[in-house]
Amino acid sequence: MSAVVVEAGAVEGSYLTDGVTLRSWLLTTDHKRIALLYLGSITLFFFVGGTAAALIRYNLITPQGMIASAETYNRLFTVHGVVMVWFFLIPAVPVTLGNFIVPLMLGARDLAFPKLNLASWYLFVVAGVVVLCSLFAGGADTGWTFYTPLSSSYARGHVVLTVVGIFIAGFSSIATGLNFIVTIHRLRAPGMTWYRMPVFLWSLYATSVILVLATPVLAMTLLLLGFERIFGIGVFDPALGGDPLLFQHLFWFYSHPAVYVMILPGFGVISEIIPAFSRKRIFGYKFIVWCSVAIAVISFLVWGHHMFVAGTALYSALVFSILSYMVAVPSAIKVFNWIGTMHKGFILFDAPMLYALGFIGLFTIGGLTGLFLAALGADVHLTQTYFVVAHFHYVMVGGMVSAFFAGLHYWWPKITGRIYPEMWGRAGALIIFIGFNLTFFPQFILGYLGMPRRYHSYPPEFEVLNVLSSAGATILAAGYLLPLAYLTWSLFRGERASANPWRATGLEWMTPSPPPTVNFVSTPVVTEGPYAYPAPEIVQHHG
Amino acid sequence: MADASYLPHEFQYSSARHQAETAIAGMWLFLATEMLFFGALFLSWIYSRHWNQAGFDAGAQQTNLTIGTVNTAILLASSFVYSAGLAFIEIGNKRRLIQCCAVAWMLGFAFLILKFGVEWHGDFHKHLFPGSHFAITGPLSGGAQLFFIFYFVGTALHGLHMIGGLILVGWIILRARRDEFSPGYYTPVAAVGLYWSFVDVVWIVLYPLIYLVGRGP
Numbered sequence A: 001m002s003a004v005v006v007e008a009g010a011v012e013g014s015y016l017t018d019g020v021t022l023r024s025w026l027l028t029t030d031h032k033r034i035a036l037l038y039l040g041s042i043t044l045f046f047f048v049g050g051t052a053a054a055l056i057r058y059n060l061i062t063p064q065g066m067i068a069s070a071e072t073y074n075r076l077f078t079v080h081g082v083v084m085v086w087f088f089l090i091p092a093v094p095v096t097l098g099n100f101i102v103p104l105m106l107g108a109r110d111l112a113f114p115k116l117n118l119a120s121w122y123l124f125v126v127a128g129v130v131v132l133c134s135l136f137a138g139g140a141d142t143g144w145t146f147y148t149p150l151s152s153s154y155a156r157g158h159v160v161l162t163v164v165g166i167f168i169a170g171f172s173s174i175a176t177g178l179n180f181i182v183t184i185h186r187l188r189a190p191g192m193t194w195y196r197m198p199v200f201l202w203s204l205y206a207t208s209v210i211l212v213l214a215t216p217v218l219a220m221t222l223l224l225l226g227f228e229r230i231f232g233i234g235v236f237d238p239a240l241g242g243d244p245l246l247f248q249h250l251f252w253f254y255s256h257p258a259v260y261v262m263i264l265p266g267f268g269v270i271s272e273i274i275p276a277f278s279r280k281r282i283f284g285y286k287f288i289v290w291c292s293v294a295i296a297v298i299s300f301l302v303w304g305h306h307m308f309v310a311g312t313a314l315y316s317a318l319v320f321s322i323l324s325y326m327v328a329v330p331s332a333i334k335v336f337n338w339i340g341t342m343h344k345g346f347i348l349f350d351a352p353m354l355y356a357l358g359f360i361g362l363f364t365i366g367g368l369t370g371l372f373l374a375a376l377g378a379d380v381h382l383t384q385t386y387f388v389v390a391h392f393h394y395v396m397v398g399g400m401v402s403a404f405f406a407g408l409h410y411w412w413p414k415i416t417g418r419i420y421p422e423m424w425g426r427a428g429a430l431i432i433f434i435g436f437n438l439t440f441f442p443q444f445i446l447g448y449l450g451m452p453r454r455y456h457s458y459p460p461e462f463e464v465l466n467v468l469s470s471a472g473a474t475i476l477a478a479g480y481l482l483p484l485a486y487l488t489w490s491l492f493r494g495e496r497a498s499a500n501p502w503r504a505t506g507l508e509w510m511t512p513s514p515p516p517t518v519n520f521v522s523t524p525v526v527t528e529g530p531y532a533y534p535a536p537e538i539v540q541h542h543g
Numbered sequence B: 001m002a003d004a005s006y007l008p009h010e011f012q013y014s015s016a017r018h019q020a021e022t023a024i025a026g027m028w029l030f031l032a033t034e035m036l037f038f039g040a041l042f043l044s045w046i047y048s049r050h051w052n053q054a055g056f057d058a059g060a061q062q063t064n065l066t067i068g069t070v071n072t073a074i075l076l077a078s079s080f081v082y083s084a085g086l087a088f089i090e091i092g093n094k095r096r097l098i099q100c101c102a103v104a105w106m107l108g109f110a111f112l113i114l115k116f117g118v119e120w121h122g123d124f125h126k127h128l129f130p131g132s133h134f135a136i137t138g139p140l141s142g143g144a145q146l147f148f149i150f151y152f153v154g155t156a157l158h159g160l161h162m163i164g165g166l167i168l169v170g171w172i173i174l175r176a177r178r179d180e181f182s183p184g185y186y187t188p189v190a191a192v193g194l195y196w197s198f199v200d201v202v203w204i205v206l207y208p209l210i211y212l213v214g215r216g217p
Helices: A022-026 A031-059 A070-089 A092-106 A114-136 A150-154 A159-186 A199-231 A244-278 A285-299 A303-307 A314-342 A351-374 A376-382 A386-416 A422-449 A460-493 A536-542 B016-051 B053-060 B065-090 B094-125 B141-177 B187-215
Strands: none
Touching: A031 A070, A031 A092, A031 A114, A031 A386, A031 A460, A070 A114, A070 A159, A070 A244, A070 A386, A092 A114, A092 A159, A092 A199, A092 A244, A092 A386, A114 A159, A150 A199, A159 A199, A159 B016, A199 A244, A199 A285, A199 B016, A199 B141, A244 A285, A244 A303, A244 A314, A244 A351, A244 A386, A244 B016, A285 A314, A303 A314, A314 A351, A314 A376, A351 A376, A351 A386, A351 A422, A386 A422, A386 A460, A422 A460, B016 B053, B016 B141, B016 B187, B053 B141, B053 B187, B065 B094, B065 B187, B094 B141, B094 B187, B141 B187
16 A cells, blocks of 8 residues: 655646656556556447448448358458447447546545556457457357357357457456446545535446346356357257257346446436536436436346247236336436437537437337337247347437437546637437448338348348448548547647536536646535536526 | 544545554445355356256255365365454464464465365266266256256355465465554455355355255155
8 A cells, every 4th residue: 555645736737748658558557547448448449340330330321241151251240240349339428428527527536546547448449459359350140139049059259369358358347347346435524425426436336236147147158158159068058958049148148237337327428417407407417317317227127028939928028028128217217307408508510519419319210110029929029030130229229329429528628737629529429320320210210011030131222221321321420530530639739628618517527627636725615516507598698 | 443533544535544444344245246256156056956956956965065065174274263363463462363363374275275176076987077977877967067057166166265264364374574564454354254255155055956956864
């Protein structure tokens, strides 16, 4: 244990200038620097997964498939799923924006366990390298779900290597979740009571509960799968009396809550941005925070809806169907609360707000179509079709990726100390919104018409909609490259940001942009709740 | 914990006591994740046994009840001795802490020798590792092989956790010898103690699952 005592007033420069060597970055325990290390890593994986997606859409331009072999196509969508789920969507907001903002929002100087935080990044890197190795060695063709007995007995390719990568990435998730929970409990600034915490913190708390309690189950599941794959004999093998369906139960006990790991942080980001750009107190604060907790709890009880057609008992299917409907309630409450916040607010259409508005629309479509799939009768028709693909891409890409970009633009001035070009930001938000809808709305229709997912060819009557979808994907790709370009440009040429360029509330805006290494020269004292924006009448008159 | 306000601490904490309590909270949460990790194994084990009871029982009857029982006693004794060491450092007796840790370490090591050097060796000798040369044939063979898959996975994972624990207890001994603990600061001793006891808890579930349930009344 080392004694680090920082005298008030002794701080000059920012966390970015406090040590400029490679070593000072790779051995840092500063949560802000680790957030940037993560940001670089997940951006790389986002474009790896995105390239696979582009090749998938390229293949589906013609009914017989543009890529010669179905095997290659199977490996492409497996890479796309594995990389996007475990190396972008699950970590994205918590490890980048969360890592950076959580201590700042709490009024803390760092997370509770900074070394564990750095270790989690190294685990993530090792996991990523292992998965990329398996990718370059030829990948696997099981899909990201690794269902047995396909994955254990029949699949070709590097299943074990891929699974090892995911196994390691899981421990990185656990470390991050554990750090957040302990930090939020133990390192709140004086006066920062639970109900004075911004919604983003509540969302990440709920996310972390899922990360620490669900991820270990995935670890054990993948371990048993790896055993079966290596020794050729295992507990999911029906020849011995084992149950392949047990794998699906265990897998979805993790993976359905993990879906909420992907979306809950997005809810948190949106809950910060909507009040800031409506210049208004958030509507129904307690409802929103308890809905986050409710979603985390109910998310553990809905996994069975992935197995409606897999031969589970009708009674259990009914129960899981009803529970799946229930999880929609707190999600819908949040949407109403965001709209209630904007109602009679002084709405500013800056880039973060445009992304946030896109999020609300796309997430609502994704959420409502989820109810179709939670309904037993409709699911029998729609399961394993493009309707499912469109549904979860509306939530994951339309929702979560939009929220990630919203948060990235919102906190970019804080993180980098630079302002990005506003017009390009707005253009990016608009292009992504249009490209996204053009890509995925046709897939709802394709699914409804019965086009199954995960095939590299399809009947000619589906061609027009598939070409539309692929055309949309090119617009979407351009939309994602745009922020990469102008955000990078702003790092070097952007205007310097003030401490609070959005005139938003929250402790993170009370310290300079970029913050000093210690975050706060003197520990702030919190005296009021979050989102203390003036009454709408006052805002109307003074802007 | 005794007053530790004079002790150094990391800059995000208000006091050394604040930091110590946070470290213990972190360890508890880590053990919760471990609980879910082994929980998934136990659930799969019990679920599979439910459908293959006769096969699981046939497998369980081949296990070495004597070594299992002796090992249970060794493990519990080890944790008891370690806890005594914790009590000694609370009153500042560093020498007794080191002695207790050393005894706890040796007991843990004895467990590993018995488990892997003797028991696993015998299991392999009796062809109890699942596969084409499996000892039990006939209709109960499948269930018995399932049992031994769980047996080997469960004991291997528990053994890995034991090895991790031995490294940690050794680390405590080294730090105690360097005189780093006092009645005001012994957080690592307490945190490792929690982990060492958790390894017992896992074994307390594994012991009946392996040795007792299949033998029946």
